[in-house]
Amino acid sequence: MDVLIRRRPVKYARIEVKPDGKVVVTAPEGFGVEGFIDRHRRWLEAKLGEIDGLREIAESGFPIGGEFYTVVRGRKTKVHERFRTVVLSAYRDEAISGLKAFLRPRLLPLVGEYSQKMNVTPGKVFIRHQRSRWGSCSAKGNLNFNVRLLSVPPGLREYVVVHELAHLRFPNHSKAFWEFVGGFYPGWRSAREELRKWWSIIELNSYWRWLGGESEELPEIPGLHNR
Template structure:
């Protein structure tokens, strides 16, 4: 049985394969490249990743309507006054107004970043310019050539330790712009289990791709 995929031709130097949380496989290739050959070579890897997605989705299928926050799932209920109860894992939302929740999430992340970006930058011996918070389509965070840092609001879904890793990762780019051996050696000095963190980030990215609350938050104006 053939493996279903979408072939996209772009002016890229190297071909690559993207697998979406939905299980959709995209093969992005430069002109004059045979996608069939690439899929054949990477078939075992693709099928492994699709199996991981299927298993993870089955494990968390009953939690897609709960807010993923700090690595845990919170029930979102209607109430008169906004509150977040970490002990009972409940968010009370007046009139289901997601603007309130989005604003609270952004405030929480802003407070954390204001402290930790400054702290880790001092430890790493780097200087940055501005810090932005916004939804990003494909990344947890990014670092511009000018030294500006942009963090995805969905970082609030992660456990705090993983947010620390993302901050350290981006600040390290101010010393080593590309993912060279030296880059990973530097990251490893300040976050030893960076390989495990990368695996966890991929898992949470999938969970957020299925999470109805975060999907709705993205559409709030």
């Protein structure tokens, strides 16, 4: 078990399992961490077992729209949906730029469609490579969406759009916010649960780890082809 202990001036200790399987314990000085871990061992083992199952799925290829595509190395990044193939440039910035270009025409129409349905007017819409959230809404009404959204099933992408647009009406996560979201996406609870799983899959996927700068070179590709 990979455990990171963080000593902080907190009143209560807490334990969490990160999407990559690391266990993080945040506790005050002098707190007995080993006993704390033992008391939560059954829960931890269940969470780590779930992540181990997702780890196997994550290495099935590059996730696009909830499915896994074969990766080939090439000069210019491009997704071939017909052949379920992703050409990835060995240059990280170019690869990310190509993936953003693939996501944009699949995301912006959703923003336009739901803006009208929800009677809200967003400012600018950006697609960014973020490591902590699927999307965000700024105080100015600008929307930020994570390029990682290209990997999740289209229905989950739709939920993220509804969620961020709802923040134009309700800047918090109040009961009124969730009621508003539910009026346009009734299955938001299950969508949130599925998105947690997909975040773990992306965190565990070797290609996304490379895109995030966690490895220097594009991962070795079984049966490598070049384009």
